[in-house]
Amino acid sequence: MREFLLFALCLLPFFFYTLNLTLIMGLTFLCITCYFKGGDFLRACKEAGNTVYLLTAKRTEGKAWPYESIDEIFYLEDDSNTLPSFENMLKGLAYVMRTRKIDRVVALDDFDVEKAALVREHFRIPGMGQTTARYFRDKLAMRVQARDAGIKVPPFTGLFNDVEITEYLQATSAPWVIKPRSEASAAGIRKVYSFDEAWQTVHSLGEERHMFLIEQFKPGDVYHVDALTLDHKVIFERSSQYLNTPFEVAYGGGIFRSVTVEFNSKDAKALKKVNEQVLKAFNLNYSASHTEVIKCYEDGEFYFLETASRVGGAHLAEMVDFSSGINLWWEWAKIETAIAKGEEYTLPAVRKEYSGIIISLARQEWPDISPFNDPEIVWRMNEEYHVGLIVQSTSRERVMELMDKYAEMIRHDYHASAPAKDKPTH
Numbered sequence: 001m002r003e004f005l006l007f008a009l010c011l012l013p014f015f016f017y018t019l020n021l022t023l024i025m026g027l028t029f030l031c032i033t034c035y036f037k038g039g040d041f042l043r044a045c046k047e048a049g050n051t052v053y054l055l056t057a058k059r060t061e062g063k064a065w066p067y068e069s070i071d072e073i074f075y076l077e078d079d080s081n082t083l084p085s086f087e088n089m090l091k092g093l094a095y096v097m098r099t100r101k102i103d104r105v106v107a108l109d110d111f112d113v114e115k116a117a118l119v120r121e122h123f124r125i126p127g128m129g130q131t132t133a134r135y136f137r138d139k140l141a142m143r144v145q146a147r148d149a150g151i152k153v154p155p156f157t158g159l160f161n162d163v164e165i166t167e168y169l170q171a172t173s174a175p176w177v178i179k180p181r182s183e184a185s186a187a188g189i190r191k192v193y194s195f196d197e198a199w200q201t202v203h204s205l206g207e208e209r210h211m212f213l214i215e216q217f218k219p220g221d222v223y224h225v226d227a228l229t230l231d232h233k234v235i236f237e238r239s240s241q242y243l244n245t246p247f248e249v250a251y252g253g254g255i256f257r258s259v260t261v262e263f264n265s266k267d268a269k270a271l272k273k274v275n276e277q278v279l280k281a282f283n284l285n286y287s288a289s290h291t292e293v294i295k296c297y298e299d300g301e302f303y304f305l306e307t308a309s310r311v312g313g314a315h316l317a318e319m320v321d322f323s324s325g326i327n328l329w330w331e332w333a334k335i336e337t338a339i340a341k342g343e344e345y346t347l348p349a350v351r352k353e354y355s356g357i358i359i360s361l362a363r364q365e366w367p368d369i370s371p372f373n374d375p376e377i378v379w380r381m382n383e384e385y386h387v388g389l390i391v392q393s394t395s396r397e398r399v400m401e402l403m404d405k406y407a408e409m410i411r412h413d414y415h416a417s418a419p420a421k422d423k424p425t426h
Helices: 002-025 039-047 083-096 110-123 130-135 139-148 162-171 195-204 206-211 246-252 266-281 316-324 328-341 396-413
Strands: 028-032 051-057 072-076 104-107 156-158 176-180 190-192 212-216 220-230 233-244 256-260 287-296 302-308 354-361 377-380 386-393
Touching: 028 039, 028 110, 028 328, 039 051, 039 328, 051 083, 072 083, 083 110, 104 110, 104 328, 110 130, 130 139, 139 156, 139 212, 139 266, 139 302, 156 162, 162 195, 162 212, 176 195, 190 195, 195 206, 195 212, 206 212, 220 266, 220 316, 220 328, 233 266, 233 316, 256 316, 256 396, 266 287, 266 302, 287 328, 316 328, 316 354, 316 377, 316 386, 354 396, 386 396
Parallel strands: 028 051, 028 104, 051 072
Antiparallel strands: 156 212, 176 190, 176 212, 220 233, 220 287, 233 256, 256 354, 287 302, 354 386, 377 386
16 A cells, blocks of 8 residues: 555656646647638637647638648538538548547637537537527527527517418518528528518528528617627627618628727617626627627617627627727637636736728729828728728717718729628518
8 A cells, every 4th residue: 555655646746747738738729610710819829829720611721821820721621501511520520530639619700600519519528519509590599598588689480380470470560571590690681571571581481481580670770799708707898889780781782880889878888788688698608709789769779689609700800909909819719728728817908999990892903092091090901892991099979080981982982882692672
């Protein structure tokens, strides 16, 4: 017995050395995104000492990924969210994991939340499972969960039962919007204006109608709350208002604009409350998130529209960064690493400045944006057939003034329109 204890004591230094070595060397992260995005997350994850694998769509091969921060890239030939593609993905990852260990899985885009949840469930990797992930991807599931938690949502119903649909249409007033349950942003939304048109649209969906829902259209101002959550608590949030809603931009070919909400205003406080209620009801433990809320013109109430457990698109992360000093991608990676290692995470100091973003398709391949020369400009978009700017100021009025000024300049000299193919009638 004495010899065994001496042997065990001799092993203790080796055990703690191995433990410390694991913490120093970091963990292995599999980052999934089938779109070219999340470069800052990949950089921050690598800087934290982790091994970083990227699983992405074959079509993104050759994009300007931060290759210096990626240890290995794996490509999906079929990146759709279908059972056959999921099965092939799992088979491929099972082969990869014969020689590589994966400690954490992170979805960097909305369409990859389901993939990441499935991988975690199948390989028993810690993190958000399929039940919770559904709240952040399935528009019907998120509405049911929000309603059951006492959060205001526009009246809605699934498209399952003919009698229920008819009763719903008779109990609510037009217009309505028919939405895909699993698309992102305004993709696939159809607006209908009568009982007959609603049923014609439902019938046109055929066997796919169970993948849609119908919701009463609430005219109003649309807001987004971009946040970071840790241990089920929102540790950072920044509320902004769309000056042109995603629906208007997608189906009207408009100019995309968003501006920080006035700090400490009634709207800012109400948005903060709704966002916290939603993320609590959806059981979000730790992640970045992007929640959209509408303030109805008719009653002045705030209604939940949808949320996502990722960083907002359309360069909203950059707008939030210039307003707050918080890079959502970077801090999200640090949170994921801290959770995986059992370490403390500290949010950097948060600034309170106003920022605004404006983006439009352009008629020119590489637009000359030299006419935009105000000192408040802090970011310029560099993408073919696009014009985009972010401005920053201590004055919200100045930001709004510049947004209106630039919208007129872009509309007159640059703007091109390419509305979505499934543009709704009327």
